Structures are given as C-alpha cells and as structure tokens.
Amino acid sequence: MSSVTLPAARLTTARSIVEPSAATKRIAGSIVILYTLLSLIPIVWIVLTGFKSPPDAIAYPPKVVFEPTLEGYVNLFTTRTRQTPEYMASLPPPETWYDELVRSRGMVIAGPSRYGDRYMNSLVIGFGSTFLAIFLGTLAAYAFSRFKVPLKDDLLFFILSTRMMPPIAVAIPIYLMYRELGLSDSILGMILLYTAVNVSFAVWLLKGFIDEIPREYEEAAMIDGYTRLQAFRRVVLPQALTGIAATAIFCLIFSWNEYAFALLLTSGEAQTAPPFIPLIIGEGGLDWPAVAAGTTLFLLPVLIFTVLLRRHLLRGITFGAVRK
Amino acid sequence: MRATAASGAGLSQRTIAWLFITPTILLLLAINIFPLIWTIDLSFTDYRSNQPGREIKDVGLRNYERILSDEDIWARMQTTAHFVCWSIGLQVVLGFALALLINRQFKGHATWTTLILLPMMLSPAVVGIFWTYLFQPQAGIFNYIVNFFIGAGDFTMIGDVDLAPWAIVLVDVWMWTPYVMLICLAGLRAIPQYLYEAAEVDGASRLRQFWHVTLPTVLPFLMLAVLFRAIENFKMFDMVVALTSGGPGSTTEVASITLKREAFESWKTGYSSAFAVILFVVVFGAANVYVKFLNKVKQR
Numbered sequence: 001m002s003s004v005t006l007p008a009a010r011l012t013t014a015r016s017i018v019e020p021s022a023a024t025k026r027i028a029g030s031i032v033i034l035y036t037l038l039s040l041i042p043i044v045w046i047v048l049t050g051f052k053s054p055p056d057a058i059a060y061p062p063k064v065v066f067e068p069t070l071e072g073y074v075n076l077f078t079t080r081t082r083q084t085p086e087y088m089a090s091l092p093p094p095e096t097w098y099d100e101l102v103r104s105r106g107m108v109i110a111g112p113s114r115y116g117d118r119y120m121n122s123l124v125i126g127f128g129s130t131f132l133a134i135f136l137g138t139l140a141a142y143a144f145s146r147f148k149v150p151l152k153d154d155l156l157f158f159i160l161s162t163r164m165m166p167p168i169a170v171a172i173p174i175y176l177m178y179r180e181l182g183l184s185d186s187i188l189g190m191i192l193l194y195t196a197v198n199v200s201f202a203v204w205l206l207k208g209f210i211d212e213i214p215r216e217y218e219e220a221a222m223i224d225g226y227t228r229l230q231a232f233r234r235v236v237l238p239q240a241l242t243g244i245a246a247t248a249i250f251c252l253i254f255s256w257n258e259y260a261f262a263l264l265l266t267s268g269e270a271q272t273a274p275p276f277i278p279l280i281i282g283e284g285g286l287d288w289p290a291v292a293a294g295t296t297l298f299l300l301p302v303l304i305f306t307v308l309l310r311r312h313l314l315r316g317i318t319f320g321a322v323r324k
Numbered sequence: 325m326r327a328t329a330a331s332g333a334g335l336s337q338r339t340i341a342w343l344f345i346t347p348t349i350l351l352l353l354a355i356n357i358f359p360l361i362w363t364i365d366l367s368f369t370d371y372r373s374n375q376p377g378r379e380i381k382d383v384g385l386r387n388y389e390r391i392l393s394d395e396d397i398w399a400r401m402q403t404t405a406h407f408v409c410w411s412i413g414l415q416v417v418l419g420f421a422l423a424l425l426i427n428r429q430f431k432g433h434a435t436w437t438t439l440i441l442l443p444m445m446l447s448p449a450v451v452g453i454f455w456t457y458l459f460q461p462q463a464g465i466f467n468y469i470v471n472f473f474i475g476a477g478d479f480t481m482i483g484d485v486d487l488a489p490w491a492i493v494l495v496d497v498w499m500w501t502p503y504v505m506l507i508c509l510a511g512l513r514a515i516p517q518y519l520y521e522a523a524e525v526d527g528a529s530r531l532r533q534f535w536h537v538t539l540p541t542v543l544p545f546l547m548l549a550v551l552f553r554a555i556e557n558f559k560m561f562d563m564v565v566a567l568t569s570g571g572p573g574s575t576t577e578v579a580s581i582t583l584k585r586e587a588f589e590s591w592k593t594g595y596s597s598a599f600a601v602i603l604f605v606v607v608f609g610a611a612n613v614y615v616k617f618l619n620k621v622k623q624r
Binding site for chain 2 (some may be wrong): 306
C-alpha cells in the first residue's frame with residue numbers, strides 16, 4: 001500500500017465564475033442551517049440537562065423550560081449520604097450554598113467525588129502524551145522529510161498501519177505486558193500508550209507541514225555556518241510552529257476522547273474521565289443532571305479548541321492526506 | 325549531497341536521520357508490533373490471563389477453526405457489516421449533499437461549517453452515554469419527538485430488537501457526517517474553475533457538468549473518506565459500548581464488543597487473540613486492496 005496524497009484544496013477562499021444565483025444560495029443556506037441546528041440539539045440538550053434538578057431531568061413530557069439549578073454540578077463533585085430528619089435537625093446551620101442545596105434533599109455531603117481526580121488524570125495523560133508524541137513526531141517527520149532514509153516508504157507505511165489494529169486487539173498483550181512491568185493502572189503506562197497511538201498520526205501530519213518549508217532556508221543557514229541541528233532548531237522549528245500546534249491539538253483531542261484503552265487498562269489510580277462518567281450513580285439509577293454536568297465540563301475544552309482550530313481541521317482529520 | 329557546505333560541522337546526515345527516527349520506531353515496536361506478535365503467538369494457545377499459574381498448551385490452529393466455524397461469530401460479523409455499510413452509506417449521501425450545498429458560498433457559510441463539525445470532535449464514549457439519555461423510553465427527548473409524530477406513545481429505540489441496530493447507525497451518522505462533508509468540500513474546492521467554464525461553453529447541462537466534472541474530481545476524496553471511516557467503524561467499540569453494550573440480546577454486538585467480552589470477561593485470552601488476528605487481517609487486507617483501487621481511480 002503506497003501512501004495517498006490528494007491534491008491541494010483550499011477551505012477558506014474559493015470563488016466561482018459560474019456564480020450561483022442569490023435564490024440558490026438562500027435555499028442552500030437554509031438547508032445547511034436547518035441541518036446544523038438539528039444536529040446541535042443533542043449537545044444543547046445535554047448542556048441544559050446539567051442545570052436541571054433530578055426530577056426535572058426525567059420528567060414526562062421532557063421539560064424545555066425549567067428552573068435552573070446547580071444541583072447537578074454539586075452532585076458531580078461530591079458524594080452524599082442520606083440522613084434521618086432528626087439527624088438533619090441536629091446539625092448546625094449550613095455554611096455554604098452547596099451544603100444548603102444538598103440538605104434540602106435530606107442529605108449531607110460526605111466528601112468530594114472522584115470526578116476531579118479523573119479530570120486531572122485526563123489532563124495529565126492528555127498533555128503528557130501529546131508533548132511526547134509531538135517531540136518524537138517532529139524529529140521523525142523532519143528526518144523523513146529531509147534525509148534519504150532507507151526503506152522510507154515502508155517505514156512510513158509501517159507507522160500508518162499501526163493505526164489499523166482494533167484497540168481491543170492490542171489491549172490484550174498490553175494488559176499482560178503492563179502487568180509484568182508494573183505499569184497496570186499507572187499514569188506513565190497510559191502516557192506511553194497514547195504517545196504510541198498519537199506518534200503515528202503526528203509523523204504523518206508533521207511531515208506534510210515540514211515538506212512545505214523550503215529547503216533553501218536551512219541550506220542558506222548552513223552556508224552561514226549553522227550545523228544541521230542548529231538549522232533545524234533555529235530555522236525549521238519556528239517555521240513549523242503552526243503545524244506543530246495544530247498537530248498537538250489533534251493529539252490532545254485524541255487522548256482526551258479515548259475510551260477503550262482507558263476502560264480496559266485503568267480502574268482506579270490512572271482512570272480518565274470517559275470511563276468514569278457513566279459510573280456517576282445517584283439514588284435509583286444514573287444521576288442524569290450530574291452525568292450531564294460531567295459531560296458538559298468534559299466536552300467544553302474540545303468545543304473551544306474546535307472553534308479555535310477550524311482552519312487546521314481538514315489536515316488533522318484526514319491524517320494529512322488532504323493538503324491545504 | 326545537498327549539504328556539502330555544512331559537512332564536517334556537526335553530525336553527519338545519516339547519524340541525524342537515525343537519531344531522529346529511532347525513538348519513534350522503538351516506541352512503535354514496543355507498544356504496537358511487539359504486542360501484535362505476542363497476540364499472534366497467544367492465538368495458538370489456550371492461555372487464560374486470569375490464571376497466570378496454569379500450564380499453557382499449544383493448540384495449533386484450533387482457535388481459528390473454532391472461530392471460523394462458529395455461527396455466533398458470523399452473526400456478529402454480519403452485525404458489524406450492517407453497521408459499517410449503512411452508517412458509511414448514509415454519511416456519504418448526506419455528507420456529499422451538504423458539501424455541495426455549502427459550496428454554494430451562501431452568506432455566513434464559514435461559521436456554519438465550523439458549527440456543523442462539533443459532533444465529530446466529541447468523545448465517542450461520552451456521545452454514547454448522552455444519547456442513551458436522549459433515547460430514554462419516556463423522558464428521552466428523541467423518543468418523545470418520535471412519539472409526538474407517530475402517536476404510538478411506546479416508541480423505544482435502543483430497547484427494541486429491530487431498531488437498536490439502527491440506533492447505532494443513527495448516532496454514528498450524526499457524529500461522522502460532518503467528516504465526510506469536510507473531505508468532500510476539500511474535493512469540490514480542488515476543481516479548477518476553467519473546467520466548468522469550458523463545460524459551459526460546450527453547452528453541457530448542469531447534470532452533465534456534475535457527472536463529468538464534479539464527480540470524477542471529488543471521487544478520490546470521497547473514497548479516502550470512506551477508507552478512513554471504514555477502518556474506524558470496523559473497529560468501533562466505545563460509542564456502541566456506551567450506547568447499547570451490544571444489546572438488547574446481541575443485536576448490536578459488533579466485533580470489538582465480542583472481542584472484549586471473550587478477552588476480558590470470559591478471559592479466553594488465546595481464543596480472543598485468534599479473533600483479534602482475524603479482524604486485523606481483514607482490515608489490513610481490505611485497506612490494501614482498497615488503496616490500490618483508489619490510486620487507480622486517481623490516475624485516471
């Protein structure tokens with residue numbers, strides 16, 4: 001299998017000589033806007049649910065208008081125990097608004113929940129693996145882009161093919177290997193694993209970006225007395241910065257969203273947020289407002305990045321196969 | 325060589341090349357290739373990873389024979405194929421249509437193009453969880469809206485044997501149509517305008533223009549989107565697990581879920597390794613053939 005690269009395509013500017021008429025544009029626009037709004041309903045709905053009280057969240061018919069409350073967020077970050085009315089009466093008056101909120105449901109706060117820890121794990125593992133993948137990926141991409149490497153195409157294909165394995169298939173031996181090495185349920189283990197998944201992506205994407213930097217820049221620098229490494233550091237890296245940033249955000253989003261490995265290889269210490277969110281149980285089943293609150297907080301960074309990243313989206317999501 | 329001016333100063337190109345590439349290759353060997361070889365090795369044994377002390381027997385090809393002659397496995401493969409084909413088919417139709425519409429350059433199209441992408445950037449597992457909420461039998465907004473229109477009052481999606489396979493298709497289409505749209509859009513923007521002008525001069529109808537100019541240029545892009553989605557959907561695990569866990573019964577049990585059950589619940593490590601190898605060979609082989617075909621289409 002040889003690599004596939006498709007021709008240049010621009011996302012931002014394209015003008016048509018055979019200009020569509022104003023009416024066609026309006027109709028096309030309306031359909032696209034209608035589709036977008038419909039497709040955003042689930043996301044909006046889950047954000048709203050985070051601000052509902054538990055009874056409102058499972059009300060029939062579903063409530064569009066409701067009294068907003070932070071109960072979901074309080075429940076997300078705390079564990080609570082139900083107490084007898086006598087015990088509740090014997091307590092001193094509540095000190096904070098969230099104490100008051102929980103007590104109004106006949107419960108007291110027993111302590112913080114593990115959501116904060118899981119979120120932290122997601123951040124540490126996400127940023128750790130992204131940093132490593134970018135570091136290794138930039139070096140390898142530069143070498144593939146500039147030097148004669150024996151079996152270059154085979155190596156590049158080998159790097160790509162590591163993405164074709166179902167995560168579960170790799171998870172079996174990794175589970176065994178980590179058990180031997182004492183890396184089970186460890187942050188380091190997860191960082192290494194996500195780095196390996198991300199690095200293949202990073203090499204492909206970054207090679208495309210570095211290919212576009214003219215070789216003449218480095219050659220001029222080397223004539224001026226820079227060594228190859230200095231030219232790489234002071235000339236190529238600054239030029240490739242946008243590409244590196246775009247690649248980093250994609251790696252971060254991948255690690256952030258990953259679920260299969262996290263589910264199978266972590267259980268406590270190193271568990272990330274995605275396998276934890278469905279475990280947020282209230283009295284009598286899933287605590288939907290808390291799940292929705294956890295989901296909202298988890299999706300928020302990705303939504304922000306998507307808007308910031310929109311110009312680089314295409315290359316990222318096509319593994320660099322479609323050039324900008 | 326190009327860098328004669330700098331030779332002598334610093335490391336040689338060869339050394340730098342190897343210095344830069346080796347760490348990546350080593351990491352991939354350790355975390356991808358070594359496990360793959362181990363999986364292949366385990367697939368010929370009856371190893372069970374929850375019983376580390378037990379003696380491991382070499383069973384030859386028996387695991388493979390058992391899998392390939394197991395009707396349940398074939399049923400799971402059919403479930404997977406149903407999911408892959410329908411979700412990709414719908415995504416191609418919807419995504420291409422949306423790309424054609426967005427390419428009309430209506431006012432504000434850039435903003436809407438960004439908003440339309442949001443579903444595909446989210447965590448599939450978390451998406452699965454919140455769709456189970458939308459699919460709640462009574463309070464779920466999706467079911468409520470469907471009930472409102474069909475008036476049956478007892479509509480369920482993920483609890484229904486016939487509809488559950490469509491629920492995973494629906495969520496996948498919701499999530500990934502923007503992806504196909506984006507790649508098609510790249511294809512549309514790659515069409516040189518003079519082709520349309522020439523077609524216009526020749527008096528070609530809009531339909532003919534679409535058929536002879538638009539489609540041939542977009543096709544390689546579309547095929548690439550299909551390749552990426554097919555690889556992803558074939559190994560789909562997180563969204564489906566979060567949404568249905570394979571149920572009701574085993575109506576939405578795609579191959580990865582079976583694999584997870586055999587490996588991490590039944591602890592039949594050897595058996596599930598054989599299944600993993602089979603899945604890998606299928607994806608790898610199909611992707612190879614497909615890319616050869618894709619390159620042929622591109623050259624035409």
